[in-house]
Each structure stands twice: as C-alpha cells, then as structure tokens.
Amino acid sequence: MRSSKRPASTVARALVALVLACAVAGCGALAAQQPGTLVIRNARVAGTIDAPMLEIGIDCKLSGPMQDALDHGIPLTFRIRVDASRWRLLPSDARAEHRIELRYFPLSRRYQVRDLDAPVDVRSFATPGNLLASLNAMRLPLPPAFATLSRGAPVRIGVELETASLPGALRLPAVFEPAWQLSSTEYTWLAKAG
C-alpha cells in the first residue's frame, strides 16, 4: 500500500510546489511594477458668488502602464469624493463627487483634462507633465450645502483612479496589478465658517 501511495503524494507535492512557485513568481512580477502615486497636497472649500468651489491641489504621478495607456488613447478617470457629512453611513447633501478625465488626442498631440461633471471646464496641454501639473490647482464646483458648513465641521476628501471607467480588457488586470491601483489617502480638514 505504501508504495502505491508514494507516487501520488509526490505528484501532489510537486503540483503544490509548482502552484506556489507560480504564485510567488506572479507576486514578484506584480510587485516589480512601479506603481503611481496620488497625494492630495491641499484642499479647501472656497465661497464664490455662484457656488462654493473646491480648490484642490493633487500631486499625481502615473505608473508606466498608465502613462502608456494614456498615450495610446485610453482615458484615465479620477474620482474625487468630498464628504462633509456628520455621519458617513447616513444620506447627506454635504457630499459631492467629481470625475476628472485625462485624455490624449494624437492628431493634435494634445493632452486634455476635463471635469466630466462640468463639461465646460476643458483644458488641453502639449505635454503630460503639464497635464499632471494642471491637477495641482483645480477648482471644482460643490453643492450649495458646502456653503453652509458649520465652523469646524470635518471635510474629507479622497481621490482614486476609477478602474470601472477603463476598457473592459483592462478592468480584470487592474484588480490584481499594483500598477493600476492608484488612490490617495483620505485628506481631512476642518471647515471654516461659511
């Protein structure tokens, strides 16, 4: 009986070892990719005549695959979530979301940034550096509820790459590949009196 079991267990061990080796190699290959960075430098809610505006400065560095995708005409969309509600799980008017799209046009060789939720604000740049630099100073309209924030109310903001906006073929790899995972840590500040 022992002699008949030994080859089976050896094969099983070899298979397990192979799977582990593949997993380790895969993890190593994934970790080898340089991820991008996304940091919120500053943010504040500024009052204007029309509506409160979010002034936000983001330092963004795209990963190699992201930059490559952008140059191949794949739009990258960043989701910016602003939340000034007291309770996160309850519905509130003091929440807003903006989707900023970065795009490249090959004919004109221009990089464009635009707020998908405010189509009027469109800017184009000759280089990707200028494009990303434009994220350092953005003004995004906010709902009126942000104009009446009580003093000292916490305002939280977070930015992340919206993988759901990627082409279908990229969505599944984006779940696993670190190069496609780009999100900022939450930035929080206290509102001044509206």
Next chain:
Amino acid sequence: MASQGWLKFALRRALPALAVLALLLASLKLAEDAAGGGGAAQYYRWILAAAAVSLALLAVAIAQRLWRLRIELERGAPGARLGRRLLLMLVLLAVPPVVVIYGFALRFLDATIDNWFNVKLEAALDDALEIGRIVVDERLRTAEQQSVSLATKLADTPADELQRALDEGIDELGATQLTVFGGDGRVVATTSSDPRYLDPLRPDATMQMRVQGDGRYAAAEPIGDTLMLRVAVPVAGDVPASRRLLQGLYPLPTRLQALTRGIENASFDFQRLKFLRGSLKLTFALILTFALLLSVLMVTLAAFGVARRLVAPVGRLIAATRAVGAGRYDTPLPIASNDELGFLVNSFAQMTREIEFASARAQKSAHETERQRAWLVALLERLSAGVLGFDPDGRLRIANRAAEAILGIGATSYIGRSLAEIERDEPQLAAFTEPLARHLRGGLREWREELVVDTAGGRRVLMLRGTALADDAGYVAVFDDLTVLNRAQRDAAWGEVARRLAHEVKNPLTPIQLAAERLRRRFLGRVSAEESELIDRATHTIVSQVEALKTMVNAFGDYARPQPPTLRPIALNALLDDVLDLYENDQRIGLSRDLAAGEPLVRADAVRLRQALHNLIKNALEAIGDAKKPQLVVSTRIVRDDDRSEDRAFVELAVADNGPGLPAGFGERWFEPYTTSKNKGTGLGLAVVKKIAEEHGGSIRAENRAQGGAVFTLRLPIDAVQSTGQAVTVG
C-alpha cells in the same frame, strides 16, 4: 431530524449547485464586461470574491466526497471500488476534451487578437494620421499668417476701433473667435462668430511663454468636441511691457473636421487595441481558465453523483450478496428499475429465493441426518455388542462404547487409523485385528468367526461378524462377548448336573451306608478272623466312600440350590467375627483380622455368607496344604466403584493366604465347578462362593500377593438404606 436532513441537503446538494451557478454567472459577467459590455466593473471585487468562494466550496465538496470514497474503500464498502473506477472513467472521459477545448480556445484567441493588428493597416492608419496632421498644419500656417496680418493691422488701430476691427476681421478671416488681450491679460476686445465660443479662452502660462519665446503660438487644440486652430500673436508696435496679444480660434472646414476626426478615431482605436492586446489576452485567458475550472469541478462533482447513482444499486446488490452468503436471506434488495440492472436485481431476488428454499431443505435434511446419526450413535452406545465401522480404505471411522469395553482400549482414539496401526499400538489384540484385517481384504460380503482374544480384562471369546456396506461405503464389524454367555451356559449345565446328582445319587447312598453297617454288625466277629478283617475293611471303605459321596452330593446340592437367598441387613464385621472365632482356637492355623472401621452393612443371606467365608478359608487351607503352617489374613475395606455411572459403595472381604499362589493360567474358569488344582476337594468350593457372590449382586476375584500367596476378594454392595442406622441382624 428534519433540520438535520435539511442541513445535509444544503451542504451536499444546494451549496455545490449554488457554487456552480455563482461561478457560471461570474464567468459570464466577466466575459461580457471584458468584451466591452456590461457595467459590473465596480462589483469586480465582489464577483471575484464570490467566484473564489464558489471555487473553494466546490473544492471542499469534491474533497469531502473523495474523503468519503476513501473511507468506503478502506472499509471495503460494497460498490466502493466500482464507484472509484467509474468516477475515474467519467473524469477521464470528460476532462481531456474540456482541457483540449481550453487549449484550442486560448490558441485561437491569441491568434485572433494578433490578427487584428495587421502591420499594413497600422502603417496606413499612421500615414492617414500624418496626412491629417499635414493638412491641419497647412491650415494652421494659413491661420497664423492671417493672424499676423490682422495683428499688424491692429497695431495702428486706435483702442476704440479695436472692436470694430475685430468684427470686420472675423468675417474676413473666417475665424470662430478673435480676442485681443491687454498686456495685463485682460480682454481688450473680443468677437465670436459661434455662440458656443462667446467666452474667450484665456491663454495659459505655457502659451504665453511660447509667444514670448517664439513670437507666436499656433496649435490645433481639441476644444470641447471640436478640433480648433488656436493662434496667438503679439500685436505689432506695442512696447514689450504692454504688448497686447491677438488670439484667434479658427475652425477646420466641416468636411475636413469629419475626416480628421475619423482618421484620429480610427488610428486611436487601433492604438488602443494594440495597447490592450496583452490585457485582452490575459483577461480572456483568465475567464477561460475560470470556465475550465468550473467545467472540471462541475464534471468531477457530476461524476461523483453519476457514479454514486449508478453504483448504489450495485452496492446494495453486493451487500445483499454478502448477506445471502452469510445465510441472511431477508436482506432488502434495491428497487428494480426498468433496465438491465433491474433485470439483474430481479434475477438475484429469484436466485436468493431459490437458495433460501434449497438451504431450508438442506438444513432440514441436515437436521434429519443429524437426528438419525444421534439415534444411531445412541443405539450403538446401548448395544452390548461391539461395533466398529471402517471406510473403504480400512480405516476406523466409528467405534461404540461396548467395543471399547470388550477390547479394553480407547477405540475412539484410533479413529482414522488402520487396523495395522491399531495392532502396532495394541499388540495384545492381534488375535482380533489380524482376522478382521484379513476379512476386510478378502472382500467378502458377509463373514463370521469366533475368536479368542486376550484383552486387558482377560481372555474373551468373541463372535465376530462383518459385512460390507452398499456402494463401497466401507465395512461394519460387530462382535459379541461370548465369555459371559458361555459361562452362564456352563453354570446352568453344572446346576442341572448338580441337581441330578443331588437327586439321583444322594437317595441310594443312605441305604448303601445302612446296608454296609448292617453287614458289618451281622458278620463282624461271627466269621473267621481273616474274613472279619476283610468285612471290616470293606464295610469301612463303603461307609467312608458313601460319606465322601454324601459330602460331594451335598456340595453339589449347595451349588444347585434352587431356593433364592433370604436377604437381610447384615453387620459384616460381626458375622466375620462369629465365623473366625471358630478357627481362632485351632493351633494349626495362624489367623489375623484386619476389619474396616465402623460397621459396614450388607444385605445378605447370613447362612450363605457364612458358607462363602468357610469355603474361602477352606480353599486357602487346602491350597497351603501341609507343607507349612497356614497364615490367613481376613480383612474388610470400604471401596467406591467409580467405573459405574451411579456412585455406589462396596465392602470387600479378602482372605489372603501364604500358599503357593494362584496356578498359572488362573482365570474365570477356575470359578466353575469341578475345576481345581488340589488333590483333595470337590472343585465346587470357589464355584459356590462365586454363585453366592452373584446372588448378592457382588463378585469374586483372585490375585497373587506380592509377598507370596494368594488373596481372594469377595465384593458385596453396601446396603445404603440399612447403613443409616436401622436394626441389624448379625446371625
């Protein structure tokens, strides 16, 4: 119990089915999404987590079934090995095609995606894009020249005329928007031919740097959904510190706009696809792998179910076969289906019924045979004749108790052995085994022979009869011990002789004696001395011989005594003392007593018992003769006879002498009448003792003493009733 059933159903059936369904939906959703449809991107993590959990569930379900199969295999459960074989076959049948299709699908997918990217097509698209750029650049140069021309014109235009000049210029140049920015960046004047572009686009820092550096800025820019030509030139003549800037937006012709957009989109779609090629392959490979895993796991799970479903009736059939083999015919069989398995089940059920009937018949027959055998054994055990059974090879197969008793051997220990082997171990039985072996070899159907055999119990006369069993089944030898029968016959004959002697001889003796005495009285002294002496001797001889004859006739009379003994409880030691006291004073005899302690009681005829004792003492004295002084020892002792089934006690009365001992060849016949080794005596003494012993349910035996002489032992049964202390008669 119901909840446990539900739980079992959920764990074994529902969960794996749900897992398969979840995996299927996940694969479909991922495939749909990867192809560009769907909108499940935000649920990817949940979908993948659900798929992973489903895979784990399926793996656990399969592992659990494998474990159960292993336990069943180790336990030797009915149908387990067949189930394993069937499972392997099903998996081997199903998995390779799935894997082959998987491999082909991957290869096909890879080739198809690669085929999308035709090199010539890519080059054509690049060329088209370049042509578009050239056309746009040409238009851009024209717009730049027009803008420079207008800026030159505006240099001499007063400030309040600027707006009018722009309004004229926009129509003249065909621009969409013209704006003059002051040195401080403020809008000095602006005009637009398209209401969508009323708000002037402000130059950013990059543009201003280009203007300052290169003296102008000209670029095609995507503005909104439209590609516009944007040109900025400084207004000539202004001092650098307050130099104004003319910015013009020029549209491309509608046709060119559409063409360039088409070229850009086509080229861009191609580039996008080219970039996504690897991801597309990876995504579809992952989805195909999902589908492969799903298929393999589903096939394996289904194979378990199919194998179990197919093997279950066979397993129950095997269990039923085992039960039938163990003699349990009431084991329930699986319900017969309408197929070959059902036919097998029905056939098995019919076979089981027939086996059950046959077994019952065989059992009944075996019981009957056993009953017959027990009856036969009982019969054989109660036969007084010895019975030996032999197989056709002459080996002993059966021997009854009488055979053992007659032959004086443990015949059952020789079962299975031949007569030669028995003879080798029991050489004294050669007179029995040799004729028997000869008859067995002779092959006669029936035979008989009278044998004289020396057994442990003495010489025996045996009437041996044998017969060969039918169908060469062996032989049976039956033998009777004629020794006792012969003795009884001789006893009866001697009794008849004695009665005739007593009756026919005794009657004339008295007249003869009286006549002889009368002759003696009449003629003695009246005739001559010589004649008187003759008469005296003759009459003396007649009288003495008549006395001797009377003694002998009386002895015969005693032997042939027709009256039964009068049995009464007798205190044996007391009776012995009475008799022995008669010899006590005889100086010629040395007599000693060694009587058992207590007072053994026997039920006996005191007169005959006295006679027996006298005969034994007389026999001893006669055996010693005159050569030396007789030394007699009379003893009693209590013994228990273990040979009999009932535990009975006996008292043994022994008379030992210091004579020459028993003659050679002394045996049972020495207790028959007229058998004696002595010159004197009638030869009836021991015969009478034996007869008295037998009348009292006892026996007599004789043996030599180690110190010389012989001892005769009379054994009598102890009277159990009277020994409890009732009245005892001594004389």
